[in-house]
Amino acid sequence: MRFRNLTIGQHIPGDSPIHRLDPRTKILGTALLIVLLFSVDGFIGYALVALAVAAVIHLSELPWRFVIRGLRPLMVILLLTVGLNVFLTEGEVLFRLWFLTVTREGLVRGLMMGTRLILLILGTSLLTLTTSPIQLTDGIETLLNPFRRIGVPAHELAMMMTIALRFIPTLLEETEKIMKAQMARGADFQSGGLMQRAKSLIPLLVPLFVSAFRRADELAIAMEARGYRGGQGRTKFRELRFGRIDAVAMVLSVAFTVLVGVLF
Amino acid sequence: MSIRLENVSYRYLEDTPMETTALAEVNLEIGEGEFVGIIGPTGSGKSTLIQHFNGLLLPTSGKVWVDGVDLAHKDTQLRIIRQKVGMVFQYPEHQLFGETVLEDVGFGPQNGGLPAEEVEQRVRRALAYVGLDFEELKDQSPFELSGGQKRRVAIAGVLAMEPSVLILDEPTAGLDPKGREEILDEICALHKERGITVILVSHSMEDVARLVDRLIVMDKGRVVLDGTPVEVFREADTLRELGLGLPQVTELMHELKAKGLAVNTDILTVEAAEEEIARVMGGQR
Numbered sequence A: 001m002r003f004r005n006l007t008i009g010q011h012i013p014g015d016s017p018i019h020r021l022d023p024r025t026k027i028l029g030t031a032l033l034i035v036l037l038f039s040v041d042g043f044i045g046y047a048l049v050a051l052a053v054a055a056v057i058h059l060s061e062l063p064w065r066f067v068i069r070g071l072r073p074l075m076v077i078l079l080l081t082v083g084l085n086v087f088l089t090e091g092e093v094l095f096r097l098w099f100l101t102v103t104r105e106g107l108v109r110g111l112m113m114g115t116r117l118i119l120l121i122l123g124t125s126l127l128t129l130t131t132s133p134i135q136l137t138d139g140i141e142t143l144l145n146p147f148r149r150i151g152v153p154a155h156e157l158a159m160m161m162t163i164a165l166r167f168i169p170t171l172l173e174e175t176e177k178i179m180k181a182q183m184a185r186g187a188d189f190q191s192g193g194l195m196q197r198a199k200s201l202i203p204l205l206v207p208l209f210v211s212a213f214r215r216a217d218e219l220a221i222a223m224e225a226r227g228y229r230g231g232q233g234r235t236k237f238r239e240l241r242f243g244r245i246d247a248v249a250m251v252l253s254v255a256f257t258v259l260v261g262v263l264f
Numbered sequence B: 001m002s003i004r005l006e007n008v009s010y011r012y013l014e015d016t017p018m019e020t021t022a023l024a025e026v027n028l029e030i031g032e033g034e035f036v037g038i039i040g041p042t043g044s045g046k047s048t049l050i051q052h053f054n055g056l057l058l059p060t061s062g063k064v065w066v067d068g069v070d071l072a073h074k075d076t077q078l079r080i081i082r083q084k085v086g087m088v089f090q091y092p093e094h095q096l097f098g099e100t101v102l103e104d105v106g107f108g109p110q111n112g113g114l115p116a117e118e119v120e121q122r123v124r125r126a127l128a129y130v131g132l133d134f135e136e137l138k139d140q141s142p143f144e145l146s147g148g149q150k151r152r153v154a155i156a157g158v159l160a161m162e163p164s165v166l167i168l169d170e171p172t173a174g175l176d177p178k179g180r181e182e183i184l185d186e187i188c189a190l191h192k193e194r195g196i197t198v199i200l201v202s203h204s205m206e207d208v209a210r211l212v213d214r215l216i217v218m219d220k221g222r223v224v225l226d227g228t229p230v231e232v233f234r235e236a237d238t239l240r241e242l243g244l245g246l247p248q249v250t251e252l253m254h255e256l257k258a259k260g261l262a263v264n265t266d267i268l269t270v271e272a273a274e275e276e277i278a279r280v281m282g283g284q285r
Helices: A023-039 A043-060 A064-069 A072-088 A104-130 A133-150 A154-184 A194-200 A202-225 A244-263 B046-052 B078-084 B101-105 B107-111 B116-129 B147-159 B177-194 B205-211 B229-234 B236-241 B248-258 B270-280
Strands: A093-097 A100-103 B003-012 B020-030 B035-039 B061-066 B085-088 B165-169 B197-201 B214-219 B222-227
Touching: A023 A043, A023 A104, A023 A133, A023 A244, A043 A104, A043 A244, A064 A104, A072 A100, A072 A104, A100 A104, A133 A154, A154 A202, A154 B085, A194 A202, B003 B046, B020 B046, B020 B222, B035 B046, B035 B205, B046 B165, B046 B197, B078 B085, B085 B147, B101 B107, B101 B116, B101 B147, B107 B116, B107 B147, B116 B147, B116 B177, B147 B165, B147 B177, B165 B177, B177 B197, B177 B205, B197 B205, B205 B229, B205 B248, B214 B229, B222 B229, B222 B236, B229 B236, B248 B270
Parallel strands: B035 B197, B035 B214, B085 B165, B165 B197
Antiparallel strands: A093 A100, B003 B020, B003 B061, B214 B222
16 A cells, blocks of 8 residues: 555656657667667676666666666566566476476576676666656657658647656545545455455545546646647747757667677 | 543554654643544645554554553454444545445445344435435445536545544545535534534635634644634744635734734634624724
């Protein structure tokens, strides 16, 4: 019930070189990282990528402890992936553990999959940690703009994302409040069988939906009252600027991706 | 049914950079049958405090006893405590969920394991306490009622558990003057007729001055003042510093005194003020 400890999608403000990069640079950089992680094969390649990610974390001036903590919610998936790869890959048998066999190929695959996942999570959480939600959606909007001609509603998508992100903490707070109110009336969300538990959620979910719709309604009215008419002709208080630091970062990441991707 | 807090502190987000202390070393005892008001500026820890009274929050350090039972003890059945210490949150109508008023108001007693006929009896009584008609409303959807009626139904949902302590967090916020008056009168009647302990969190100095026997003032997670309303409102300077002020009539009496009229400033209601001014002016009205 401690929703407050959630770190996914959290943003830590700061003034490091990484924070100051244009969000478009960071989004494209993250995309390159993902491409790279799936094209690299072999330990030297992974080591190089890990080094690069470590360098970026260092540059971001975020506490290491905090960045690493982002892995915690995905621990189960991580362990499962590594475990399945280690135990289920066929090949040269190294040793047997009760009914499990560990093969050389399995060990290598498991380790690589694990590293790949860890780097993937670290890299993408760096993006959200160093970029405010507004910057992020601004970046996505401008990146999607060229595709408007083929019918991609860039502005609307970005606006929906902004609003969704903005309301995650609000809805969590609301959930906690309603849970407490129902617990004060003797509701029990934790015991009983599956059916019992599903049923016990009704007193939580009904008010939550009612309030979400009420909020949506109020927000829409407030936005229109402040002159919102969609993306057409909207100007921005903070213009995105692709500066020299972005050019350098972009050139470096593309070069790194091509080099490591081709060589390893 | 008494509530006792000993050295209670509560910290949100402990061991993170965002740690904040919401309650600091609170010592408090609320006896059976008291009518207590809790006031304090926003963020002073009122809501955190009252959530300790029924174990929705457990103290980071310190102890809470309800009726001699230690709430943090592992054998304590918090569900039973919560049936005895009823709590009405701010905007309680936001927690309505039932398809019918009967289902919603009956939720508490039903969780308490009572048979259906007893639940219905309780719902009937609870609705009567808040001035609503059982026969007329029981099969209606609570979502189709007016704002004031929704509020009453939600309060009835807590009363239906027939708690011996009733905690209300700003029960009249957002209601019109008539609705406010009625709901407060109903709470007052409950206290007088059934002798239950009432703890009322409020922002209205007028309401607490008129209703409660004891007033607790919170600031920055501490209890700053604790006494009868007359005693508390004597500390006008402290209250103003906290941004709370006095009831309007009390303020008026203070100003009259400052202007040289020898009035008693321990006045909390318009009627008392009228009498006092008449007395000082020599009986002419």
